Amino acid sequence: MSSEMYEHMRSNPKFQELVSKRSRFAWTLAFIVLTMFYGFVLVVAFKPALLGQPIHQGSMVTIGVVVELFMFIFFWVLTGVYVYRANGEFDSLTQELIKDAWKENK
Amino acid sequence: MGRLKRIGTTLGLFALTTMATLAHAGPPLGGTMEKQPINVPAIVMFCLFVCLTMGITYWASRRTKSTSDFYTAGGGITGFQNGLAIAGDYMSAATLLGLSAMVYGQGYDGYIYMLAFFAGWPIILFLMAERLRNLGRFTFSDITAYRLDQGKVRTMAAISSLTVVCFYLLAQMVGAGQLIKLLFGLEYKVAIFAVGILMMVYVIFGGMVATTWVQIIKACMLLVGGTLVAILAMSRFGFSYTNVVAQAQAVHKLGPKLMYPGSLLADPVTAISLGLGLMFGTAGLPHILMRFFTVTNAKEARKSVLYASGFVSYFFNVIFLLGLTGIIIVGQNSEFFVGGNIKGALIGGGNMVAMHLAKAVGGNLLLGFLAAVAFATILAVVSGLALAGASAISHDLYARVIMKGKASETTEIKVSKVATICLGFIAIVLGILFEKQNIAFMVGLAFGVAAAANFPVLILSMYWKGLTTRGALWGGYGGLVSAFLFVLFSKSVWVDVIHFKAALFPYTQPALFAMPIAFGLAFIFSKLDGSERAKLEIEAFEDQYVRGQTGFGAETASKH
Numbered sequence: 146m147s148s149e150m151y152e153h154m155r156s157n158p159k160f161q162e163l164v165s166k167r168s169r170f171a172w173t174l175a176f177i178v179l180t181m182f183y184g185f186v187l188v189v190a191f192k193p194a195l196l197g198q199p200i201h202q203g204s205m206v207t208i209g210v211v212v213e214l215f216m217f218i219f220f221w222v223l224t225g226v227y228v229y230r231a232n233g234e235f236d237s238l239t240q241e242l243i244k245d246a247w248k249e250n251k
Numbered sequence: 252m253g254r255l256k257r258i259g260t261t262l263g264l265f266a267l268t269t270m271a272t273l274a275h276a277g278p279p280l281g282g283t284m285e286k287q288p289i290n291v292p293a294i295v296m297f298c299l300f301v302c303l304t305m306g307i308t309y310w311a312s313r314r315t316k317s318t319s320d321f322y323t324a325g326g327g328i329t330g331f332q333n334g335l336a337i338a339g340d341y342m343s344a345a346t347l348l349g350l351s352a353m354v355y356g357q358g359y360d361g362y363i364y365m366l367a368f369f370a371g372w373p374i375i376l377f378l379m380a381e382r383l384r385n386l387g388r389f390t391f392s393d394i395t396a397y398r399l400d401q402g403k404v405r406t407m408a409a410i411s412s413l414t415v416v417c418f419y420l421l422a423q424m425v426g427a428g429q430l431i432k433l434l435f436g437l438e439y440k441v442a443i444f445a446v447g448i449l450m451m452v453y454v455i456f457g458g459m460v461a462t463t464w465v466q467i468i469k470a471c472m473l474l475v476g477g478t479l480v481a482i483l484a485m486s487r488f489g490f491s492y493t494n495v496v497a498q499a500q501a502v503h504k505l506g507p508k509l510m511y512p513g514s515l516l517a518d519p520v521t522a523i524s525l526g527l528g529l530m531f532g533t534a535g536l537p538h539i540l541m542r543f544f545t546v547t548n549a550k551e552a553r554k555s556v557l558y559a560s561g562f563v564s565y566f567f568n569v570i571f572l573l574g575l576t577g578i579i580i581v582g583q584n585s586e587f588f589v590g591g592n593i594k595g596a597l598i599g600g601g602n603m604v605a606m607h608l609a610k611a612v613g614g615n616l617l618l619g620f621l622a623a624v625a626f627a628t629i630l631a632v633v634s635g636l637a638l639a640g641a642s643a644i645s646h647d648l649y650a651r652v653i654m655k656g657k658a659s660e661t662t663e664i665k666v667s668k669v670a671t672i673c674l675g676f677i678a679i680v681l682g683i684l685f686e687k688q689n690i691a692f693m694v695g696l697a698f699g700v701a702a703a704a705n706f707p708v709l710i711l712s713m714y715w716k717g718l719t720t721r722g723a724l725w726g727g728y729g730g731l732v733s734a735f736l737f738v739l740f741s742k743s744v745w746v747d748v749i750h751f752k753a754a755l756f757p758y759t760q761p762a763l764f765a766m767p768i769a770f771g772l773a774f775i776f777s778k779l780d781g782s783e784r785a786k787l788e789i790e791a792f793e794d795q796y797v798r799g800q801t802g803f804g805a806e807t808a809s810k811h
Contacts, residue, residue, distance in 0.1 A: 147794070147803075148794055150803060151793070151794040151797040151798065151804075154801060154803065155793065155797055160797070160800070160801075163800065163801075171378060172377075172378075174373070174377050175373070175374055175377040175378055178370060178373045178374060178377075179374070182366070182367075183526070186367075186522050186523065186526055187519070189363060189512045189522070190518075190522050193511060193512035193513075194511065196359070196511065196512055197359070197507075197508070197510055197511030205492070205493040205496040205497050205500075206492065206493070206496075207359075207510045207511075209359055209362075209510065209511075209512065210359070210510065213362055213366050214568070216370075217564045217567065217568060220372075220560070220564070221373075221561055223373055224372070224373050224376050224556060224557050225557055227373075227376060227377060227553070228553045228556075228557045231381070231549075231550075231553055232550050232554070236549075236550055239800075239801050239802065242801055243803050246803070
């Protein structure tokens, strides 16, 4: 039974839509996180002095702290964005897909 | 160049021992660990915690009937609860103590480390969380063995899971014994027995329901305790970050360099290898992966990561403030130093900054509370580990490999309870034997094996159609053996434990080297596998793929 259901879903154009939309979205977000994080690691390894500079003359707040705090918040916001879209748009598409497959199966 | 490399290696070792230990596990063993006077408020508060969790375990035991209840709390944990529990798994006593100590000693470097811990979570969400939930049932081997040879692949996954669990558990036990000796003034052996026996009780009677609630309560205690200390400490500086940094720089030995990246990540190879190991090691730890099977569906699995990463991110920033304020409040108070000399060593060792800070801003009561939190944390983490190890034995080895899926649920649960008792006794006995040993490498080994043996096969089985049984076995065993050998030949075992003169492998972080070996072997041997069986396995990917994407079939699986 399952195998037939999977066959119905696979042949549904909505499945392709779901998979390509979600993969593109997930990989884009992953790419942003990995680039920013490993970019930051490379700055730490090769240009550490840059991160110790104050954000403006005489300030106690350094660039490194601001950049990191930004990443802590930004990465979390990205997880929020993904969860919002996946639990909304992608999940309703998935539900439709399963419903269609049940119909075809009858 | 030679010097740079040497520094890199030393720091790498430090990084390995501290970071990995900090992340989830037992406290890094810095400084002397002499027994302290008995701490009454701490013991009272800890006993309250034990009473509460025992009550929950009793309640949980009446609801734990099926294997699904035992391994995954019946899949009925909500995203929010699971998020707290994951955060609890991730923020251990050692996170609080070790990372605040690192900021205290190294300033900004500690903050960089915390980002490295955190950055893995978004990646786990984007690439793994929903497929894990959609394909898995009780253990992550359910996913790797989904379309491959059940017996062989599960045996391999169970061996590497148990390797990770045993080394990790042992590191936890030894760390726990020493920390408790220090904080509560109990004997090392008493502490080990207390941890081992409480762990067995939680897991055997309460299964995943009790383990999850222990984790949730402890995560809340940790968040509240840490925040409270941070608020009290910051109030001394008018809640001004500028004031804190200005004063900290004025008194710290690094001076203005306090807020510069220091030498911890100076060697790019170590830095990248460490980053990979943490990110993908986390994604290969059996007790963390198991948490994804406790929620109802992929929707809740995603929410769990959102909540977990929110708590972790928040708490790391709190720890940064604890470390910075500690520099001024603890670092300038002779009461906290051996012999009252503020240029000397902290009482109880370098990792006691957060504890001393709690005492300085909130007196003995707050210190007691934080010490109780630390004990609770250790219990929660070892319980999660024991459950993951027991499920590898009972679900993978016993029910699927030995009984070939014909075991009844009742006997399977019995086997997992016996397995928990065995793991508990092994942990207690080895914990006592290893009291004086250098166990720092064990956490590194656990992470290395998780990143090199568990993660590659898991991710390939979810994403790559071409993976066959032969490829999975070569990749899994190859990753296991190479991670093991890299750690064995590195300075942390070859020189520090076996006492040879020079390390055979120059780096202490195996991930950058062992992971490509595992991926490479899995790829080559899958490609070379022309058997009939391999063709069927590749064909079976199509159905697995649809289930991974839609979750269809997963809900029925969790009900039966």
